[in-house]
Amino acid sequence: MKNSSIRNKLTRSYMSLILALVLLILTGFIATILVSTIPSMTLAMESRGTELKNRIHELALDVKGAANAAFLNLNELDRSILLGGAGNQVQRYNKINQSLYLLKQIYSDIDWIFFVDLEGNVYGDSILLEEQFRQNFDSTRHLTLEKNYGQTYCFGLCQEPGISETEPVLLVGKLIRQMDTLEKAGYLYVAVDQTHLQTLYGEQKLTRGQQVYVCGQNGAVLSSSQENMIGENLGIAMDGQAGSRLIWRQGALWMCQKIPMDDLQAEIVILIPFYELYSSSILSVLLLLTATVFGTLLALWQSSRITRHIVTPLQELAESANQISSGDMEIRCQIQSNDEIGLLANSFNHMLDEVNRLIFRIQQEQQEKWRKEMELQQNRIRPHFLYNTLNTIGALSAMNRSGEAARMSKLTAKYYRLILSGGKDIVSVEQELKNIETYLEICKISRQDAFTYTISCSDAALAMPIPKMTIQPLVENAVLHGFRGDGKDLVSISFQAEGTIVTASVVDNGYGIDPQVLEKLRNTEDCESYGLRSVRERLRLMSGQRCQIKIQSEPCRGTRIDLQYDVSQVPKEEYSC
Secondary structure, three states: OOOOOHHHHHHHHHHHHHHHHHHHHHHHHHHHHHHHHHHHHHHHHHHHHHHHHHHHHHHHHHHHHHHHHOOOOOOOOOOOHHHHHOOOOOHHHHHHHHHHHHHHHHHHOOOOOEEEEEOEEEOOOOHHHHHHHHHHOHHHHHHEEEEEEOOOOOEEOOOOOOOOOOEEEEEEEEEEEEOOOOOOOEEEEEEEHHHHHHHEEEEEOOOOOOOEEEEEEEEEEEEOOOOOOOOOEEEOOOOOOOEEEEEEEOOOEEEEEEEEEHHHHHHHHEEEEHHHHHHHHHHHHHHHHHHHHHHHHHHHHHHHHOOOOHHHHHHHHHHHHHHHOOOOOOOOOOOOOHHHHHHHHHHHHHHHHHHHHHHHHHHHHHHHHHHHHHHHHHHHHHHHHHEHHHHHHHHHHOOOOHHHHHHHHHHHHHHHHHHHHHHHHHEEEHHHHHHHHHHHHHHHHHHOOEEEEEEOOEEEEEOOEOOOOOHHHHHHHHHHHHHOOOOEEEEEEEEEEEEEEEEEEEEEEOOOOOOHHHHHOOOOOOOHHHHHHHHHHHHHHHHHEEEEEEEEOOOEEEEEEEEEOOOOOOHHHHHHO
């Protein structure tokens, strides 16, 4: 992290912040959804269960109402017909069946209605059903009605083969008495098929997979939305306690809601698969996750955009700084913005302009200083050589060697024309070699002895710059102090160039230099040779510290002086012809 770029640091910071916020918000939403789902579904189950219980009670009340209406209708019949006796049995049967039939038409929800007199005769709207009732009905129910003293009694949902062989019924009974005398006349039974309850289950549906059961005291299913379960044992004990709980059933987890109906000797059981409780929640979570992913991507894109707008200009500034450190002072930042980075870029460019102006001014001052120093050094050399040459010409004239004196005068005039060079302080290597050649020819006349010289220069070095009269002092030292005068003296001058580096050599085969003196010559500060010191100073004025002078010498074996300097900082207009 410490060595990462600003872009990576900003990206990591933005991503960490975004992910932290996303995780925090997502966790909160999911926790809220999950935590609130079970209580909300539990309340919904309790509400729907209570509503279903009330609807079943309403149905039971309707059946009781039909039983009470039948009681009144039967009491409107003639006493002899209601109580029986010596009258016509067929007439009695028709009258009672007609009364029951009319009542059934009024109460459309009633599936069965029967009247049983004290002799066991059964009256109803169907002869077949009357026969089934007579054969299979549980007569002990008569005693239950007698114990209730004429009150309408609800047997609840029960299996009654006398009425329905397969499905449970909602059964209501009432003891029938003659209203005037309170004489017992018989027993009335009204029943409703459980299919009437099934219509109520669909109205109370909460979610997919919901199952509704009405169970008896023994746990048997009396009515259900699952018809195949009627008569089966649900396997959930009747404990008489209402409420919700989680149960394991059929290899899955279910939410179970139990609502007792004590007056019907039954209880309502609502089952919902646990995974269905969260189906809507899962959809909400998926939508939330989708929105979160989209929001995260949008936030990351925005953070990347912000990072790019910050980091890219900073990278451009850094790249510009690197190019400046490499020597490119013309580079400029191309950042166009009105923020702090744009202000920094403008200040950066302004700073570069000021630095370039200062550099230019310093270069001008250094060049002017260099010209003055160069002129001073050259002015020191010119009189020295001129005095020696004039003395030589005078001596030749005195010895009547006018021809040599005249040639020497012409060579001296040529020499000074060359070194003047139109007032230039820096000349090409080619021009410097012409000066050296003229100087050596003058020396051959003045010394009156035979010596040999060679001059060589590569094509690349001919046009290279050199301070005027740089090589002449070195050649002069070789001629004056190195030659033995035995006719075998030799001095060689050579130039080579590679790129902006120029190498020059002056070699003689003379006396050589004493080791102690050579050590002093190698030390710039203690150098006693005026000519060598002049060469050093002029090269440094032109090349700065980019120059070297090496001196090699052995007694009686000659001397070699190598010069090396860099011309990269010298403007061409200073030495070009």
